[in-house]
Amino acid sequence: MWVQQRGRTIISFFNEMYDGDALRRAYVPVMDWVRRTPQDVIAQKKQEAEALFRRIGITFAVYGEGGDTERLIPFDLMPRVFTEREWRKLERGVKQRARALNAFLYDVYHRAEIVRAGVVPGDLVWRNEAFEAAVVGIDPPANVYSHIVGIDLVRTGPDEFFVLEDNCRTPSGVSYMLENREIMMRMLPELFRATRIAPVDDYPERLRRTLASVAPAKCAGEPVIVLLSPGAFNSAYYEHSFLADQMGIELVEGQDLFVQGEYVWMRTTEGPKRVDVIYRRIDDAFLDPLCFRPDSMLGVPGLMNVYRSGGVAIASAPGSGVADDKAVYTYVPEMIRFYLGEQPILKNVHTWKCADPDDRAHVLANLAELVVKEVHGSGGYGMLVGPASTAEQIAAYAERIKAAPEDFIAQPTLSLSTVPTFVDSGLAPRHVDLRPYCLVGREVHLCPGGLTRVALREGSLVVNSSQGGGVKDTWVLAD
C-alpha cells in the first residue's frame, strides 16, 4: 500500500474480508459466488450494471468542469457486507447520535442550556454562519429539527467505528443506496435467494411516514407532503425525483408554491392545493427571499411566516446546519453525555482546530501525517491528505493555513478499512467509508444498509465521487 511504498509510517489497514488468511464470516456467501462464477460472466455483469445505470439516468453533476455535466458514479459489483451483530452496535451508535444532535438543535434555539452549562462555547453557536436567528423560540412539530441524519463513518477495526462528520441538513446519496440494491438484485439473484440480506427498499415509505408524523397541528386529515427541489440543473436532481416518485409525493420547485393567508399552497391544474409538510432539498439561505437571501429565485416568499405560525412543517427545519459544522462536531460526544446521560457508542476522530495556536503549531509541524480540511468545505474539495502529498503540496497548503487558520481543522490520517473491489487485475482491497441514513420523526429508525463509497485508486483515501470515488451496495446479513 502507498504508505509503505513511500517508506513512511506503516499503517496496517483493517481488511473487512480477511482476518489474516481466514475469510471473515460476513463474506462467505459472496466469495463463494465469486469463486464459482467465471471471470467473463462477472465482467459481463459489470457491463450490464453500468448500462442499466446510464439508462435509468442516475448521474451526478460535477461542478467547476466544462463539457459533460452529467456523469455516472462508478459502481462496484462487489458488495460491502456487515453481519447483524456488527450492524446492531452501529445502529445503536447512530441513533444515539441522531437523538443527541436533535436535542442540541432544540436547545440552541431555546434556552441554550448546554452553553449556560459551559459545555459548548457560545461563539460556536451564536457566531456560527449556520445559526438562524429567525427560528429562535419556534417549536417545530415533535421538536425534531433534523429528520434525516446522515452520519459518515469509517471503520478501523472489528468493532471500531469513527464518525467523520454528521449531516443534519439534507444528506444526499440515499437514491444510490436504493438503486445499487435494485441493480444487485437484478445482477445476482441467486445470491439474494441463498442469503438473508436485510431489505432497504422500504426506506422511501419510512421516510414518508416520518415526514407525515411531523405534520403541523393545524393539518387535519392526511398531510400533503412535497419535495422542494432547486430544479433539474441541481446535481442531486435525480435523487429528488427518485424519492418523490417512490414516496408518491409531488416534486415541486419554488415557483410551484405560494403563500396565501396562513398557509402554503401549490399551483395545480385544478387550482391551489394546500401543502402541510415540505421536505426541502434547498439550503436555508434560499428558502424564503423575504427572510433570508432577498435575491433567491428558488424559494417561496412568505414561507417563514407560515412556518412560524405553525401552518407548515419544514424538514429539515431551518437552522439545522448549526449542528453539523466541522467545529461543532468535536462536541458531539459531550452532547450525548449532556442530553442523554449516556456514554457515546461511536468515537469521534481527534480534531485539531487550526484557530487554536497550540493546535495550529502541532498541525503545521505534522502536516505530512495529517488530513486537513476546510471547516466549511464539503465534497472532498480543498483537502490535504498529508501522507499522499508531495513536499511542495504540503508547503503550499501550510501557507493557506497560516493565512486563514480559523478556516481549517486537521485530523489524524485514519487507517480506513478496505473491502475487496473489482479492478482491472481482478479483486483488490480498496478503502471505503459508510453513510447510513437515520430517520427521526416521532420514532427513530436506521435503515439496515447505507451508502458505501470506495476510493477506486489504489491506496487513495478520498472516497468522494467528485474525486474518483465509486459506490458499492451495503449488505446487512441476518443471523
Add this chain to the structure above:
Amino acid sequence: MLSRTAENLYWLARYMERAETMARLLEVGYRMGLMPSAAEGYRNEWASLIAAAGAAQGFAAKFGEEARQRDVETWLFFDRENPSSVISCIERARHNGRSVRTALTTEMWDALNGAYLELPAIEREARSDALLPKLCDWTKRQGALLRGTTETSHLQNDGYDFLNLGYYLERGDNTARLLDVKYYVLLPTTDMVGGSVDTYQWTTLLRSLSAFRAFHWAYGGEYTPRKIAHFLILNPACPRSLLHCADQAAFHLDRLSRAYGRTTFAHDRVREIKAELAEADVEDVIGEGLHEFLTRFINRNAALGQDVADGYLFGPQ
C-alpha cells in the same frame, strides 16, 4: 397535477413532434433535390424549406443568403443555435421530461433518454449524401417510440391529456406549414402548376407526411391541389389533417373539463376551429386562398395554445 408538470408534458410532446416535422421537412428537401433537372425559374427548394421551418432569419444570419444543402442540413438538424433544429428539440424534450421524471413512466423515459444518449454518436458521423435519409428515419423512429410507450404505459389521466394537447397542437401547426411550403413558397408561378415538377412536389409532400399510400387509398387517380388540400385539411381520417388535430385537441380538452369540472377559453376556441373545419368544403378553402386560409389557421392554433396555457396556469404567475 402541478401546473408546471402539465406544462412540461405539453412542451415535451410539442418538441418531440417538432423534431419529427423538421426531419420530415429535410426529407422533402432531399427528395426534391433528387429531381432529374431542377428547372430554372423557381426558387431553390432548400431556401423554401428554411422558410417553411420559420427559420429564414437565423439561417441567413449564420450562413448567408444562399441556401446550400449541407448548411440547411446543419441548421435544421444539428445546429443548437436554431431552437427548432432536431437536436435542439430532442434536448428540450428531454429536459422537459427530466424535470417531470415522476410524471413519466420508465418506458417513456427510456425512449426519451435513449434518443438523447444517441445524439453524440450521431453528431460524430461523417456527413455524406447517404446520411440524411438515415437521420430522418432515426428521428421519426424516436418520435414513434415515445408515442408508442406513451400509449402502452402512461396512465390515461390528465397528464396524458396534456401530452396529447401538445402533440396535436404542434402537429396541426406543422401540417399547415408543410402544405404552405408546397403551395405558396415552392410554386410561386402559376404556369408551372400541373407540370411534372408540380406532381413530383406533391408526391414528395405526401411522402414526407407518411401519407402517400394513404392518399391513393382514399382518393386514387391524379394529384390535384383540391384533393390534397381536402386530404390534409378536411379529411378527419387522415391522422395529420387539420381537422383530425382539432378533433383530438377538442377530445382531450373535453376529458380535462370532465376531470376538473370546469371549462376554459380553450374549450370555446377549439370548438370554433373544429366547427369551421368540419363544415367547410374544399371550395371554401380554395376560395379564401389556400395560403390565407393556412395562415389564419396557424394563428388561431397559436391562440389556442395560449388559451391552454392561461387556462391551466402554465408558467410563473
